[in-house]
Each structure stands twice: as C-alpha cells, then as structure tokens.
Amino acid sequence: MIEVESLTKHRAGLPVLDAVSLRGVDGGVTVLVGPSGGGKSTLLRCLNGLETFEGGGITIAGHRLAVGPHSDVGLHELRRDVGMVFQQFNLFPHLSVLDNVMLAPRAVLKVPAEEARSRALDLLNRVGLGSFAAARPATLSGGQQQRVAIARALAMRPRVMLFDEPTSALDPSMTSEVLDVIMDLAKAGQTMVVVTHDHGFAKRAATLVVELVAGRVARQGRAEEIL
C-alpha cells in the first residue's frame, strides 16, 4: 500500500532525501527513526503531497505521486485516503472539538450532518474524549488535543495514517494516553507510518523499522534488529 522508490528531494540545492526507497507493511506499522534533521518529517510530508520532490516516485493507498508539481485533483483524492497527525496537533481553534472532527467528512465527503455527528462522537468516545465534544481545543491538555487530532484524521476513514512525532510536544506524563490510542489502532490493523524517538513504543508497535540518517536509509528491519 506504501511504496517509495528512490525518492530524492532537495532544499536550497542540498539533498534532504537522497534516493530513499522503502516498502511499508500493509496492515502494519512502519516506524521511522533516526537523528533530528535526518529527513523523517520531509519524507512524511512527501507521502501526502505537502511537498514536491525532484527524483523517484511514491505509490500510496493506490495513488501515484511523481516528480514535479502535483495536480490539485490528484492530491485531493489522495488525502481522503491518507490521514496525517502533526507534532503540533494543529487543531482548528475557532471550532469546537466536535466540529473539528466533523469538518472534513461534512465538507469533503458530504456526509449528512446527523451521520457525521454520530460518527464523530463515536470517534471521540474511542479516544476517551466523548465528554469534551463541546469544548474549545484551547481548554484541553496537550495529550487530549493530540487525541482529538487523531480522531479528526480517522473521521475520513483513511487507508493509511501518518504520525509525525505525535508525542514530542507533550509533557512526558501525557505520552502514554496518546500512544495507547495509536497502539489500539495498530492492533485493529490500521496501516500506519509513525515517526518517533520513543524506542519502547517502537519495539511494541513496529512491524518494520526504518532508520533515516542524513537523507538516506541507513538500516531497516524488524525492531529487535535495529533498536
């Protein structure tokens, strides 16, 4: 479902990704590790078309991304099937928690309001935040906000979920509540790519571990081989 072939990306003339190839595990968890600045975020952003690239190609959830500018229509289709959770949550501060989760299904999939609402409430219950539906994101803790962000991405029923250091911005006391949610998803067979520095989590969750160093794949294999 995820195939990256010799992906090369430059920034300011320097390669940030240098012929990166990898094959994600269908229904499994691909964990990206490596030193800061190694290109993990950039790779993730390439996977859902937030970045363009100069060499190679990507196939993800049945969509193809090639060198050069991406077509708006193609990206739009791809992003319905590929959800993303950011390090900084990026919840919409002007919307309630419930509306954050309902927005994309309503606007993109044209799901009727009632159906979108009950689905959103289900998802919020699943991440343990059913009672916060009416709250504004700013009133929630970081861990709660990140769980809302996960529910928001799941509302599109994506085939692939991308997580970019989902717990790095959190107080250590809150990381487990977020990682537990991600573990549950993994157990349910959700195809995912997760960037993390948390080796404990990587060992528990990873089907495949890929180490990126200076824009290249340094090593890849099962967790116990790499970590």
Added chain:
Amino acid sequence: MRHVIPRGVAVVAGGLIAVGVTLAADLDEVRRRGELVWAADQEGGGPHVFPDPADPRRITGFEVELADLVAGELGVKARFQQGQWDRLPLLLDQSADCVINGIELTPERRRDYGCSRPYFGYALQLLGRRGSPPATFADLTAAGPSGLWRVGVLTGSAAETELRSRAASGELHVEVIGYDGTLDSLEQVQSGVLDAAVMDDCIFTFYADRFAGLRTIDRPFAGGLYTVLTSKATPALVAAIDVALGRLIANGRLKSLYDRWDLAGRQQMLMLRDAAEIPPARRRSLGELVRQSVPLLLSSAGMTVLLSCAAFPLAIAVGLAVAIGRLHGPTWLRPLLTGYVEVLRGTPLMLQLYAIFFLLPKIGLALPALVAAILGLALNYSAYESEIYRAGLKAVPLGQFEAALSLGLTKWQALRHVLVPQAVRIVMPPVTSDFIALFKDTSVCSAITVIELTKRYSVLALSTGRIVELALVTAVLYLAMSWPLSLLSRWFEARLERTAGPTQ
C-alpha cells in the same frame, strides 16, 4: 493603519475656534501693517479670481484688480488669501481682513457681517444642452420629461438660494443639486447628468469656449449685487472700503476695469450707494434655531450613517476577495490586485469620488451621487481592508492550512472553513476602527453633492450665523454616532484577548 484627520471634525473645530476671537484687524492695524489681506477661492474661476493661464503661480481676474485698486485707495498693498468658497466668511475671524469673491449682498450677510456698498451687479442665467429641453425658463414651472428638472448650482451661491426658494414655493419643478466647484454643474449638464445649471452669466460667458455643447436659455431671470465682506468687528475698515469704492466709481477707474474684462454695464447696477439699503435679516432665537436646524442636522446625520453602513460591508467583501486573490489566486492575477491596492491607497479619496462622479459619465456611465459616493468609499476602503485581511490571513499559522489540506479539503475549502474565520477574528479590532475612520471620511462626499452632516453644518452655520451653537450640536451628533463604535471596537479587543489561547 492610517492617521485620519476627519474633515468634519476640522470644520467643527474651526467653528469653535471662532468663539469671540477676532483676529481681523481694524483700519488702523491694516494701515500699520501696510497690507490688506483679502480672501477668495481661485478654484471659483473666471472672470472673478483664477490662476493666470500664462503663469499658474499668479492669480488674475477682475476681483484681483479690484482688490489692488481698493488697497491702493487705503494706501496699502493687497495680499491674497486662498480659501474654500463657501467658507470664505470664516476666514474673517482668522486671517483675512475682507472677502472679495462674488459675495452676494443678502439680508443674512447684512445681519452677520460688515458689508460694503455694492461693486458689481450679477445676473442669474439658466444654461442647458444644445438641442435638449428645457427650451425656455418657463418650462421649469411644469414637470420635465422625467419628473423634476435636475438643475445644478454652486453650493452657497445666490443661484442656490434663489432656486431653492422658488422650488420650495412650488413655482419651479426643480431638484436643486449643489456643487463645490463653479464649473462642476456645467460638466454635469454637458455629460447629461443634469438638465440645466444656473450661475452668474458672466462666468458662463467667460468659459463658453470650453462648453461648446451648452447654451444660454432665455435672458437672466434674476440678479443682485456683490459686496466686499468684512467682519462686524471692523466698522472703520468697511467705512474706508465704502469711501474707496465711491472714489473708484467717481473717477471712472471701476468702469474702465470692467470694460477691460468685457463686463461693461455691470457698474450700472451700482445705483445702490449704501449696503444699509438692504435691511439685515432678523436674528433667529435659539429656540427657533433648534427647531429649524436640528431636524435638518439629524436627517443629514442619517445620510452619514447610510453612507457608512452601505459602503463598509462592501469594502470588507471586496477587501477580503482582494486579499485572498493576492495570497492564493492565480499568479497572473496577483500583480493586478497589488496595483489595485496601491492605486486606491496612493490617491486621495476626494479624487476617486471625482473620477467616479464626473469622469464616468464621459464614457456613458452616469451614476447617481449617492451610488457614486457609496461606491467611492467602498472601493477606497476595500484597499485598506484588503491589507488588513492580508496581514490577518498571514497571521494564521501555516500548520492550520496544512492540517486542513491533509484532511482532504481543497484550497478554497481550507480558506473558507479554516483560514478566513480565524483571520476575521484577528482583524476585528483594526477593522472596527477603520469603520470609525470611514464614518468620518463620509464628509468628503459633499464634494460630489451628497449632503451629509458636515456639509449641512457648514451650510446652516453660514446661513444663520450661529457658527458656534451649531458646531456644538454637530459635534454632539458625531460623538453620539462614533462613541458606540469605539465601545464596540474596545469590546472586540477585550474579547479577543480573553479567548486568545494557544492556537495549536
């Protein structure tokens, strides 16, 4: 944001400064100074006072020469002081000794100012387009092809007073429209916006070449006399000017001046020796003033509100569209929109209103004054609003946009559901204070015949002589309107501060 000096406030303040402070000098001081400062409006045009075509830094006109002659008789030099025509009398309390600029001798002026003996006889002439109705002056006594005849006049002129009183009495079926510039009404007749104009016939004769498509209709239908206006506080000066004029009439120098300017016959009107032959108007009691002025001021305040409330939403809508276009529109569109903003911000609102009202008719697009005023204000402010919105949109973190895109929203959906609603909250305080600025800028619309509060004040103040009392009433009205807006803007700011949590 701009620093706005509202014209309305300036005028009202001018009125307040006039409280009992008389800077105009009496005769002794004029002699000691060696200069007679006379005020006129060179925009008023020929043949009275206008920039010399051969050297536009100089002014010329028969009244320029008259001022020199009068000053010569007083044994001093004449010094010119520029002012806006309908407010020239206000200068008498500040920097000018007298006004010599086609000021008609009326009972109201006799009551409020020192008036010299007449120096000139004017004649009011009806003017129209060649080949278009009205054919005769008498045509105005019945309805025109489309109801009331639309007739333009110079604001504050005898033509305006004369026509308005004849319209009010039901004698004439005309809508009288006042302009700030002498030639504005001729332009508007020529472009078909007006049916006719009324002005002193010597002005039209002077500019006939420029308005070849226009013609005089019948002979002048009314006339009157020009006076040199001085402050009531300088009786010796006005007496000396009377003596000077008497000598200029007796020694024939006034006649030869008028002959040189092709105004022969004007001195025939000078049989009136003394301004006192026109009795001063009765000064109205304060109660009467309030009864008559306050309803007029209130309805003009309504116009101010209408202009603001119609123009501002338009300005916001256009401004937002321009901001979005500049940030997210197609590449070819962006420089065009930048140009739009720069042109509108870089040129005065007054000029834009003029262009819409006076130039568009030349390409066949004549807009009613009210529509032109709303459009002009809206376009002008749309440029400022677009800059505010642009800043607001840029202040929304990029992560918000990326999060929306990553959920499958299109760029336009992301703008509509995520970026714009957040930008609107960010820009609420500056936008509200711009609304107050626009509200005050509506006073500029009087330049294109829309009578709003400031204009009404200055017309009433000059016609009643109650400059200070009316200034106070007008200031109170402005405050009553802008105060709630200020409170609203402060409320927005406070609310924004309260809810401004982390956006992440």
